[in-house]
Amino acid sequence: MNTSTTTQQTDIKSLLKTHFGYDDFLANQEEIINNVLDQHDTIAIMPTGGGKSLCFQLPALAMQGTAIVLSPLIALMKDQVDSLKANGIAASFYNSSQHYEEQQEVLRNLQDETLKLLYVAPESLPQLIFILKSVKISLFAVDEAHCISSWGHDFRPAYMQLKSLKEQFPDVPLIALTATADRPTREDIAAQLAIPNAETFIASFDRPNLYLDVRPGQNRNRQILSFLAKRGNQSGIIYCLSRKSTEKLADTLKSKGYKAEAYHAGLSSEERSEIQENFVNDRTPIIVATIAFGMGIDKSNVRWVIHYNMPKNIEGYYQEIGRSGRDGLASHTILFYSFADVIMLRKFAEGTETEAYQLAKLERMQQYAEALSCRRKALLGYFGEHITEDCGNCDICKTPPKYFDGTLIAQKVCSAVARLQEQEALGMVLDVLRGAQNAQVYDKGYQHIKTFGAAKDISWRDLQQYVIQLLNQGILQIYFHENGRLLLTPLAKKVLFENKKVRLANVLQETEIVKTDKAEKSSRKRADLFDKLRTLRTKLANEIGMPAYIVFSDASLEDMEHKKPRTREEFAEVSGVGEAKLEKYADDFLRVINRHLDGLESAVSTHERSYKMFAEENLSVLEIAKRRGLSEDSVYGHFIKMNQSGAEIDLYQFISSEEIQQIRDAEIKLENPDGLKPYFEYFEEQMPYWKIKMGLHLSAQ
Structure with a gap:
């Protein structure tokens, strides 16, 4: 490795920590970023939540000039720009939602070269070509690149305008990114963007934090209500095939006391924007939507996704379930499968120009839904990624069929x-x-x-x-x-x-399906501290008029809960805390954490504290005694008190049945002695006081 490469890697690692608060890259990120920094065209296929955005955002910081990001949805632009600004990065967007004066200010900043990233809708690109030729462009990033391919599952004609980018800017590196593209789609992306020599990086499609669950389509509403009953105010999306279904199901959920809204193309743009904003800001936790919803949302704490009807292909299904668990935490996905859905989807495809292609995709989707072996194997195998071990985190693995x-x-x-x-x-x-x-x-x-x-x-x-x-x-x-x-x-x-x-x-009967659920376990284990941190996050987000996850993701809050930082130096080690967020938020969050910890220490009795260190921190008796400045006898005494108060602590791990019998024999021979000292002397000081006390306690049970 030459010196310049080493320096480059050091620089990007430093930028990663300073601006985004992370110590390490996710799979493939570093290789992709270095490829862009070396001025090479790049195609990056990465799963939703796999860190695609960082692959062009970080090079934009490291390179001279402004990165131009072509993005299909206005909402996605705003979210990403808000996130970048929160991390202290100069970014803006240009699209039809802005007033003329706002657009002109963006263009002035572009010409003054004060922006590191500018997000542009493909439809708006022709208006900017003249200005772009007069400023330093560091790179072009084409997000959701599958939209340029007629083989892709979400073809958008506006993307065809991007063909001319390499002709007009031959020396500017171009990176195309998407979460879902099979081989024909990848080849078409390279051809349509005129980057035939682009290096292609395919990250693992595995999202191990997503629980894959397929259920028969009978009694869907009853199953959904049972599922939601265990999830509090967690955010989730339910996908339906028709507008009528979204409205009907949303009404059902609201009648049961849930905050839910229907979202579909029949609503006005103002209504859709309001519903989306309420979802992003955690005011409406449940959205019942057609597939039009979610592509433009960078919301990291969606905890579950339900498909009320079977999707028409695996690409769409994968992208939609990928909208949950983007923070890496456990999330649950449910697909309801019925044969009636298959019939309906086939009718939709019949008579179209790509009928045979769509029907073949639908058949693969059906095969996945009917799988009787590990679902993750089937899902990853579709994208050409083969795993040998069962995943252990799908309905088939949890309850394998007999x-x-x-x-x-x-x-x-x-x-x-x-x-x-x-x-x-x-x-x-x-x-x-x-x-x-x-x-x-x-x-x-x-x-x-x-x-x-x-x-x-x-x-x-x-x-x-x-x-x-x-x-x-x-x-x-x-x-x-x-x-x-x-x-x-x-x-x-x-x-x-x-x-x-x-x-x-x-x-499998419905009652048998998924008796253990990672998301449920995670939710149950969360301490009060997490709720306090989330409340503070909501307050700060409301003050700045931004979605809560712009302040910190759920993953960052969980890391705070785990690390329990008490100082600014310790807070800087929390995942997702860069320099900008350290300055903005450290004092507020440290105040909540310290008050919580101080309250715990004053409220918890000494024997409870020893028990928690043993049960939750897995410390040995010796380690607890050293940390707390106590004798080991005292710690064992604390365990006995906790057992007497009903705590689930197995005292038999500290004393054998033979020793308990010896203590019983001593009690008989000593004829009900007063206190522990006669026992201690009886055993010639070879049995410690704590063991005698524990033996007497267990003998009396």
């Missing part, structure tokens, strides 16, 4: 499909198998079919899941374009006529 011999069930299902002449869809096949006595069955005379009622001992929901498993195993297939009728495959013939064995997974 398999059974489902050959007889499979034979009954295949027989019913055959006797229905392969003309009926899933719902009718289930009704016939369960012997449903409804008009549709009787009108067609299906009550006379031999397999009518052959599976009446299996619930409708369970039987539906078994049929989906048969579809996923290739025993049945669907003709979507013919009303979703079920057909037998060559494999089904083997099941029917060659007694081919079929393994089915037991269907």
Whole structure:
């Protein structure tokens, strides 16, 4: 490594700590930043929450001139600019939401070269080209770069104007960034932006803090209400396919006492802005939205995302769940899966120019929803990232299915499909198998079919899941374009006529799903200090008219709670505390922390303090005694008092059953002695007082 490279790395590390308050980079960030600093064009594929913004913000600070950031959404620009300003960085944005005077001030600052970053909407770029040619441009950053590709899941025609950037500014490095792009989309981004030689960096798509949970679509509202009951005022988003669904569900939640709002394209821009602002500022914790919501929000403390309906592709699903847990803390994602959603999404795709492509993407999404093995493996595998170990943080890993011999069930299902002449869809096949006595069955005379009622001992929901498993195993297939009728495959013939064995997974009941939830555990473990810090953050944010996470993220508050800094020097070590935030906020937060800690020390009894050090800080008895200036006898005595008061502390880890029996024997021989000294003498001073006292306490229980 040459000296200049070493110096460069030292400089960017220093800038990282000074302006953003972090000691280390996330995966791939440093390599991407160095590539930009070396004046190379770059394509960065990084998951939401993986630190994409830093990959152009930090080079902008290190390089001469102004970085021009092309961003698709006005709300996203404002959030990022507010965050940069909070970190003491000169930044601004230029778009149609500003008044003429405001725009002119931005342009004056650009010409005076006082800005390090300028965010611009693609539609506004042509108006600025003349000025941009007259100032020093450090780099171009194209955010949400998949929007330039017609293969991408969110194509935007306005991005096509960016094709000319490399022609007009050939010597300015360009970095294109996106969270979701498969290989065809990545290649198209390079071609459309005229950067064929750009180095591509693909960070891990793994977001291990996100719990991946897929549930059957029955009783969705009841499941959602049960889920929300455990989450207090946590922020979350529920995605629905239709505007009507968002309004209906939001009304249901409000009727149950939740602060929730519907968000969709049918609202006025003023209404949408107000709803979004209330969400960002934690005034409305729950948004029920169409997929239009969330792309422009840099809110780090979204704790959960629910898909009321199945998304049309994995890219969209991944991007939407990625809007939760951006601070790295545990977050929960739920996808409700129903076959009706698949039928509806197929109808949306039919007749479009890219029908075959969309249907193939939908099929992959369906396969993910039906997976009976680790979901993270399936999700990462889609993006070409393969992991060998199960993740342990999805519904399948938490409650793996138990398999059974489902050959007889499979034979009954295949027989019913055959006797229905392969003309009926899933719902009718289930009704016939369960012997449903409804008009549709009787009108067609299906009550006379031999397999009518052959599976009446299996619930409708369970039987539906078994049929989906048969579809996923290739025993049945669907003709979507013919009303979703079920057909037998060559494999089904083997099941029917060659007694081919079929393994089915037991269907998980709703009550079994996710008995342990990282987000719940995290929430339960939070001490009062976290709530006090959050209250202060809200107060300070309201004073400056900014979202709470602009002051500090939840991750920073948790780090404060963990480190409990008492001085400015200690506060500077908290993650996310740079120089600007140290000056602005250290005194306020230290005041709250110190008052909290002083109050704890005065309120907690001496035996409780020893117990907390043992149970929560994992200190040994010797370490507690040294830190507190006590004897080990005193510390053991504290443990005995805590046990007497009902605390869950296992005293048997300190004394054996044989020693307890010896103390009982001594009590009998000494004939109810007065005090502990007779015992001490009886054992020839070889058994310490604390053990005698503990033995007597346990013997009396």
